[in-house]
Amino acid sequence: MNLSEWGKLPKDRQDRKLRQICDEVQDGVMPLSSYLPMHPTAKLSEQDKKTLCDWTEEERERLSQAK
Numbered sequence: 001m002n003l004s005e006w007g008k009l010p011k012d013r014q015d016r017k018l019r020q021i022c023d024e025v026q027d028g029v030m031p032l033s034s035y036l037p038m039h040p041t042a043k044l045s046e047q048d049k050k051t052l053c054d055w056t057e058e059e060r061e062r063l064s065q066a067k
């Protein structure tokens with residue numbers, strides 16, 4: 001995934017990626033567990049995950065309404 005080229009992705013792929021971003025953090029897959037011991041402040045709280053997932057949901061909603 002190259003976020004610099006986000007705008008070039010078809011809407012259905014953007015929708016899937018947004019869902020995946022939330023899923024990965026909810027399931028604890030991301031940020032990678034191998035990264036966290038060296039970067040403890042990267043650990044996400046439940047509030048952080050909620051903020052991220054609220055955003056992905058809003059963005060998916062916005063996408064579904066855009067032309």
Ligand code: HEM
Nearest residue numbers: 001002017020021022024025030031032034035042044052
């Ligand atoms: C909140 C933070 C993060 C989020 C939301 C996130 C999300 C994602 C997503 C959605 C993918 C799939 C990308 C794709 O479809 O091409 C991914 C892949 C990956 N991420 Fe993260 N990530 C995060 C943090 C990190 C960190 C801190 C690292 C490493 C230091 C990392 C390393 C990777 C790697 C290596 C992959 C590729 C894995 C594979 O394809 O098997 N991520 N991440």
